[in-house]
Amino acid sequence: MSSHAPHGQTPLRTVQVLGGGSAGSGAHVRSLSAGLVARGVRVTVCAPAEVGESHTFDAVGARYVPVARRGDPASVAALRAECADADLVHAHGVNAGLRAALALRGLRVPLVVTWHARVHAQGPRAQVVRLMERRVARAASVVLGTCCDLVDRARRRGARDARLAAVAFPARDTDPAEDMSPEDREVVRGKARAELGAVGRPLLVAVGSLDAHRGYETLLDAAHTWLGLDPVPLLVIAGEGPLRGQLQRRIEAERLPVRLLGRRDDSPEILAGADAALLTSRWEARSPVAQEALRARVPLIASAVGGTPELVGDAASLVPYGDAGALGDAVARVLGDAAYRDALRDRGVAQAATWPTEDETVAQVLSVYDELTRPLVLR
Known part of the structure; x- marks a missing residue:
């Protein structure tokens, strides 16, 4: 798929939402953003300032907007302002998914959430996490889990559509083992x-x-x-x-x-x-x-x-x-x-060598985006 914006059509507008941005999820969003931009998709990344600084999303052609990792009204309003005109919002992680769900309340914008990991919690906090996961699973049009265990977990929490994600972990530029004798x-x-x-x-x-x-x-x-x-x-x-x-x-x-x-x-x-x-x-x-x-x-x-x-x-x-x-x-x-x-x-x-490539990851995500936004194209 060389372009997602054929001649005469408006490019698809997506917002990628990150929370804390672990090394894996931050690298994934940067790689995904680069692939989407290369295929004609307009990408805005909303993430805390420290995540934006470490992953330089603007360097791959995405528009970066610093948004705090908080659920207070001001932060949710800032996220809502960025998501209101999007064709689709893609959140990464349960925390980001919850904030995206709050920001999209009342808007007819599809929400995709990738669950990269589990939140480790015990005692009363574990019950709070279960409630968060349930809210996010039910709010998402599609949940993508990075392993089968997470796909099953999303289904148990009430996801209407949960699938295994193809997630490439890009090799670092400084990886000493890459192409080395x-x-x-x-x-x-x-x-x-x-x-x-x-x-x-x-x-x-x-x-x-x-x-x-x-x-x-x-x-x-x-x-x-x-x-x-x-x-x-x-x-x-x-x-x-x-x-x-x-x-x-x-x-x-x-x-x-x-x-x-x-x-x-x-x-x-x-x-x-x-x-x-x-x-x-x-x-x-x-x-x-x-x-x-x-x-x-x-x-x-x-x-x-x-x-x-x-x-x-x-x-x-x-x-x-x-x-x-x-x-x-x-x-x-x-x-x-x-x-x-x-x-x-x-x-x-x-x-x-059997793990998904970055191109395969982008292709899968784009196919999900197509499913959820095709009615927009047909209108």
Whole structure:
């Protein structure tokens, strides 16, 4: 599909709404906006100022409007002003979907919502999240889920039309593993290992915010089993969050071979030096870390939860969530079995080749837009 605005027709006008803009959803919206603009669609992106600054939506031809991630009347009114003349609004995430639904109240503008992830909440907050999800699912003309688990969740919340989304995670411009020779990859790997202090010993890498749902307490439990390996592996965790103090105290008190790196913007470079990447979350959809690891030929050990099994197939070592023993055994096998390690690397590259491309992602989204706006064209 080369253009969405044939001669004599007004280009389709869409508004993309972002909330917090995680690395995955922000990159997706930037990629999607670029593809839509290239096909003749007019795109406005409404997102908080910090998201706009980090993803530079205007650089791909979209019109960017800063809109706060709040549900107060002023913020909803600002969003409504941008959406009122749109042919279609596409929100990304439950929070963005709720604000878009409020802004569109009384307007005959179709709403598409992509659910990129689940909101992690417990206690009274979990009930609030369920109500939010129900409101968004029922308000949307179409819900696109980034994994089967999210599609099923949207249906349980009352979505009238929920589908599996084709979502490409664009490779970063700075990805050191992209189109690199084995020799150059080894140079990058050596530099990363030297910078992290892992010369002469295996390096394990985990990337993600220091929150309870990441499973880092289990990861530290498993680190005890690595103390018997020779040489002892070093685990580095790149990320920041509320559990930093608690985790650091455990690391020091138990003398674990673990370093907390804090917030880092160079996860591809860190992963390039790893002997294995660890993803121990309670739940994931299409984890950017898992995708980066497989693309970089880094063996992945991950919790068998959410969308991870369908994302990685047989290209990763999958373990039950919260099982420190299984996690420790998986690490020992990956580090101790060179043939298994090489097999995971080869399977990772093959699995990554099956993931949707950016063009396929844009094509699917445009087909949904066509369904919902075709009556506008026929009038």
